[in-house]
Amino acid sequence: MDARAAREFFEEYLNTIYHQRRIEALDRFLAPDITLHPPVPGFGPGLDGARVAVEAWLEAFSDMRISIEGFVYADDMIAPRLFLAAIHSGPFMGIPATGRRIHFRGHPHYRLRDGRFVEFWDSPDMLPVLRQLGVLPPAFEVNAGSYAGA
DSSP: OOHHHHHHHHHHHIIIIIISOOGGGGGGTEEEEEEEESOOTTTOSHHHHHHHHHHHHHHHEEEEEEEEEEEEEETTEEEEEEEEEEEEOSOBTTBOOOOOEEEEEEOOEEEEETTEEEEEEOOOOOHHHHHHTTSSOOOOOOOGGGSTTO
C-alpha cells in the first residue's frame, strides 16, 4: 500500500466508525488479533476488546468530528496528527454526561498488514479533556514576575 492508499483507508476508517458510527464495520478495518498498546484495562484483547473501547467512546461522545491535521505513512505504519471535537453526551471514565463540547489533539500510530490494522499505539493527553469536562481546574497562567528571583 502506498501513502495515498493508506490515507484513503484511514479516512474511510474515521468516516465509517466515528462519523457514521457504524461499529458493525469495525472488523473491516481491524484484524481479529489486533494488539493494543497499551492494553486497555477492562476491555480485553483483540478485536473484541477494541470494539468495546470504540463503543465506549461512541457512547460517551456524540457529534464527533475527527480531522486529520498531519499524516505520515512509512513501513506499514500510519502516524496521523488528529483533531477531535465532540459533545460529552454519555458517561466517560465515570464522569456523567455534561453536555459540554470538548476538543483535543491526538497522535496515535497504527500498523497495517493485509489491508487492516494489526497494532495500535495510543496515549492520549486526557488532561485537556478532563479540564473541559470540569473535573479538573483549568490550567494556571504563568506570571513570570511571580517567581522568586524573577
